[in-house]
Amino acid sequence: MTLEHFMPRYRETLESSPLDLVSQWKIAHPGTKIIGCYPVYTPVEIIHAGGMLPVGIIGGGNRLEIAHADSRFQSFVCSIVKSTLELGLTKKLDFLDGIVFHSICDPARNLGSVYKRNFPSLVVEYVHFPQNMTSPHTAEYLAAEYRRLRASYEKVAGRPITDEDLRRSIGIYNEQRRLLRGLYRLRAESPQNVSTVESYVLTRLGTLLPPDEHIAVLKEALPELGRRNEKPKDRVRVVLEGSFCEQPPLELIEALEAAGCYILDDDFLQGWRWFLEDVPAGGDPIRDLAAAYLHQSVYSGVKHDTRQPKAKHLIDRVRETGAAAVLILAAKFCEPALFDYALYRRALEKEGIPHLYLEFEEKMWIFDKARSEVETFVESMLFD
Amino acid sequence: MAEPATKTSYQGRMHLMQKEIMGRYFDRLTRAAEHGEGNAVYMLISGNPVELVLAFDMIPVYPEINALQLAVKKASLPFIQKAEEMGYSMDNCAYVKADVGLLFGGRKTPFATIPLPSLILCNYVGCNVYLQWFEHLAEYAGGNLYNLDIPFMRNPSDKPLAADLAYVVRQLEEVIEICERITRKKLDYARLKRIVSLSGETGERWAKIKALTKNIPSPFDAYFDSVTMMAPLYCLRGTEEGLRFFDAVYNEMEEKARLGKGPLPAERFRFVIEGPPPWPYLRTFRDLFSKWGAVAVASTYSTVGGLWEFGFKHDSKRPLESIAEHMLQWNLTNRNFLQRYEQIRRYVEDWAADALVIHSVKSCRLFSAGQGDMREHFTKDLGIPTLLIESDIEDPRYFSEAQMKNRVDAFFESLEHKKILHGTGAGGRA
Ligand code: SF4
Ligand code: SF4
Numbered sequence: 001m002t003l004e005h006f007m008p009r010y011r012e013t014l015e016s017s018p019l020d021l022v023s024q025w026k027i028a029h030p031g032t033k034i035i036g037c038y039p040v041y042t043p044v045e046i047i048h049a050g051g052m053l054p055v056g057i058i059g060g061g062n063r064l065e066i067a068h069a070d071s072r073f074q075s076f077v078c079s080i081v082k083s084t085l086e087l088g089l090t091k092k093l094d095f096l097d098g099i100v101f102h103s104i105c106d107p108a109r110n111l112g113s114v115y116k117r118n119f120p121s122l123v124v125e126y127v128h129f130p131q132n133m134t135s136p137h138t139a140e141y142l143a144a145e146y147r148r149l150r151a152s153y154e155k156v157a158g159r160p161i162t163d164e165d166l167r168r169s170i171g172i173y174n175e176q177r178r179l180l181r182g183l184y185r186l187r188a189e190s191p192q193n194v195s196t197v198e199s200y201v202l203t204r205l206g207t208l209l210p211p212d213e214h215i216a217v218l219k220e221a222l223p224e225l226g227r228r229n230e231k232p233k234d235r236v237r238v239v240l241e242g243s244f245c246e247q248p249p250l251e252l253i254e255a256l257e258a259a260g261c262y263i264l265d266d267d268f269l270q271g272w273r274w275f276l277e278d279v280p281a282g283g284d285p286i287r288d289l290a291a292a293y294l295h296q297s298v299y300s301g302v303k304h305d306t307r308q309p310k311a312k313h314l315i316d317r318v319r320e321t322g323a324a325a326v327l328i329l330a331a332k333f334c335e336p337a338l339f340d341y342a343l344y345r346r347a348l349e350k351e352g353i354p355h356l357y358l359e360f361e362e363k364m365w366i367f368d369k370a371r372s373e374v375e376t377f378v379e380s381m382l383f384d
Numbered sequence: 385m386a387e388p389a390t391k392t393s394y395q396g397r398m399h400l401m402q403k404e405i406m407g408r409y410f411d412r413l414t415r416a417a418e419h420g421e422g423n424a425v426y427m428l429i430s431g432n433p434v435e436l437v438l439a440f441d442m443i444p445v446y447p448e449i450n451a452l453q454l455a456v457k458k459a460s461l462p463f464i465q466k467a468e469e470m471g472y473s474m475d476n477c478a479y480v481k482a483d484v485g486l487l488f489g490g491r492k493t494p495f496a497t498i499p500l501p502s503l504i505l506c507n508y509v510g511c512n513v514y515l516q517w518f519e520h521l522a523e524y525a526g527g528n529l530y531n532l533d534i535p536f537m538r539n540p541s542d543k544p545l546a547a548d549l550a551y552v553v554r555q556l557e558e559v560i561e562i563c564e565r566i567t568r569k570k571l572d573y574a575r576l577k578r579i580v581s582l583s584g585e586t587g588e589r590w591a592k593i594k595a596l597t598k599n600i601p602s603p604f605d606a607y608f609d610s611v612t613m614m615a616p617l618y619c620l621r622g623t624e625e626g627l628r629f630f631d632a633v634y635n636e637m638e639e640k641a642r643l644g645k646g647p648l649p650a651e652r653f654r655f656v657i658e659g660p661p662p663w664p665y666l667r668t669f670r671d672l673f674s675k676w677g678a679v680a681v682a683s684t685y686s687t688v689g690g691l692w693e694f695g696f697k698h699d700s701k702r703p704l705e706s707i708a709e710h711m712l713q714w715n716l717t718n719r720n721f722l723q724r725y726e727q728i729r730r731y732v733e734d735w736a737a738d739a740l741v742i743h744s745v746k747s748c749r750l751f752s753a754g755q756g757d758m759r760e761h762f763t764k765d766l767g768i769p770t771l772l773i774e775s776d777i778e779d780p781r782y783f784s785e786a787q788m789k790n791r792v793d794a795f796f797e798s799l800e801h802k803k804i805l806h807g808t809g810a811g812g813r814a
Contacts (some may be wrong), residue, residue, distance in 0.1 A: 076746045137554040342520065
């Protein structure tokens with residue numbers, strides 16, 4: 001099956017009801033446990049190594065009506081917290097055996113507790129990721145946290161999760177992430193050949209399918225994308241930042257590009273592409289995963305690493321990709337993204353890198369305003 | 385029917401004493417800022433490890449206290465707006481914005497000049513905004529930044545894990561090394577033990593003071609009067625002066641309890657309150673409740689810096705472990721939301737309250753995100769009358785007095801109605 005065939009089909013599924021992919025899979029594999037992973041990053045290997053399927057529970061998109069969750073979470077809380085609760089309350093997550101939240105922000109953390117109270121049959125886990133990246137004792141702490149998680153998932157899986165299982169899963173996810181890095185490289189090098197929507201669809205699939213199935217999809221898609229040979233259009237090349245948790249609608253991503261940009265790099269679905277290189281799979285796998293988190297993961301709005309300012313990372317990324325500008329696309333009410341912006345803006349202005357700040361909500365339907373803002377920005381850059 | 389508005393003008397000895405000792409503390413900040421006397425350590429309120437800082441004679445500076453003082457003095461808005469001009473969002477926590485605005489606006493306030501930090505110690509206890517706040521301060525003000533990472537209470541057993549405790553103690557040792565470098569002094573371990581022991585005494589006194597509000601009538605308001613005691617608890621815990629203050633407060637309140645005196649002419653309703661206060665409108669807010677003879681008998685806000693009323697006491701025999709336990713387990717902010725439900729339930733029962741009031745503030749999502757679920761739990765599962773009202777902790781633009789008043793009045797009217805029906809008095813008792 002060629003890209004032209006499956007891309008529209010997958011896109012349609014992702015836009016209407018992405019979780020159908022998982023519930024259908026569950027019907028075909030009734031004995032397999034499924035664990036939902038809230039953004040941003042989950043050490044999915046630990047789940048997978050127990051013979052279970054980790055899937056991304058990444059909001060409700062723009063076709064889910066919020067009828068119950070808005071009485072639990074206030075108007076000033078981001079959309080994804082509410083849509084995630086709504087999915088649970090309207091029984092759209094019944095295929096899950098567990099769900100895991102992380103220390104990314106206060107609303108997501110409270111959501112974990114609200115889940116625990118409202119869905120007593122779900123195994124609700126909470127991972128506290130370390131925020132001290134300089135102490136020599138942090139690695140041991142994180143390894144202990146992962147061991148705790150492993151013990152919890154051994155209970156769910158009803159079997160031990162051995163180091164051997166873990167090493168195998170690390171190997172599989174390494175391959176998946178390597179292919180995704182390849183996809184992103186292709187797009188950064190020749191964005192005229194791979195649209196951001198295409199790369200998004202291909203990446204998002206990986207949050208819904210078992211990794212080996214996703215790997216097969218990527219292995220077919222990548223060479224095909226590599227063979228394309230489109231002529232570059234006169235567009236502004238940008239790096240996009242700020243969408244690491246809640247995800248914008250695909251139509252918005254499309255509108256941004258159509259308004260005259262090539263998005264060379266982004267932080268969509270960041271947790272599923274977390275590592276800059278392969279996680280070593282030879283030693284103690286729990287320690288390897290923990291060390292990789294500390295030393296070879298991407299910078300992120302939810303990881304506060306005092307070793308190097310986030311703004312420096314962003315500027316490096318602009319320089320490395322050869323982008324001419326930055327598009328900040330922050331989820332409305334997303335505290336980490338909004339705070340980061342203040343520092344990004346300062347640093348970008350200092351470096352003389354133009355930027356445009358936009359906010360989105362996953363539930364948005366109308367993109368005209370965003371589109372015209374980007375058009376104006378692009379015009380100001382192209383005819384400067 | 386409500387009685388004519390009762391304005392609260394209560395000023396006990398404790399309020400005067402607090403003004404005096406906090407005045408001295410703020411003078412110290414000003415001297416540090418203007419004459420370079422001493423090393424300032426920026427820290428955060430939640431589960432603060434003030435004992436360590438005091439052991440080095442460094443000056444604890446809490447940007448949160450500065451921000452709230454600005455709000456109380458109705459001086460926060462220009463600073464908030466200054467930060468918004470720099471790129472901070474309308475939707476960011478306004479404590480941070482007021483503080484950033486203050487930093488760029490000269491650090492002068494009506495109560496003190498704020499010194500620049502020798503150390504920016506981000507005690508990351510529960511609040512994720514803290515990490516970014518101090519990351520930003522470090523960028524703007526320079527200075528050492530250390531993220532003291534406190535693993536959240538995620539364990540169902542309600543106890544920190546052994547690995548968590550070990551991790552925090554190791555980090556405290558690193559903080560000691562940093563302080564040694566800054567002050568060029570070795571840690572005086574005996575002195576630290578003495579300070580931790582004073583902290584233990586102070587916490588115990590504070591818990592005894594809090595138990596007094598179980599009396600009917602309650603001798604003071606566990607929200608509006610408790611906040612007066614919070615700044616000394618964070619800035620002066622571990623000092624003789626701090627302990628003397630809490631001793632005096634205990635004596636004053638114990639006497640009032642014995643004499644059956646409360647903060648209002650008559651106590652007609654007892655409530656538990658969850659959430660931080662609206663600092664810019666504190667008096668107005670208080671009067672909304674006073675009018676109904678409603679007294680707060682317990683508050684979650686008074687436990688952000690530490691939770692002493694359920695048995696915790698700093699132990700000078702294990703100073704670092706005990707500081708770590710305080711940071712991990714014995715404060716509100718590092719506890720999960722369901723533990724907070726449990727804390728509130730205990731308050732309602734043990735402090736014999738008629739109702740729960742949830743003050744939902746936009747700035748502080750640590751407190752507020754999900755309070756609708758909390759209301760659901762307390763009304764539906766536990767049958768406790770619950771009122772949820774919204775405004776902000778710092779930003780005066782989010783306070784709508786008329787709307788707030790309508791909600792509060794309607795709530796107490798219906799509560800009064802219920803009381804008449806059931807023939808019960810204050811405290812839900814017949
Ligand atoms: S979108 Fe932002 S605020 Fe909302 S859950 Fe994600 S990280 Fe937290
Ligand atoms: S979010 Fe709440 S706890 Fe955190 S800095 Fe703001 S007011 Fe303080």
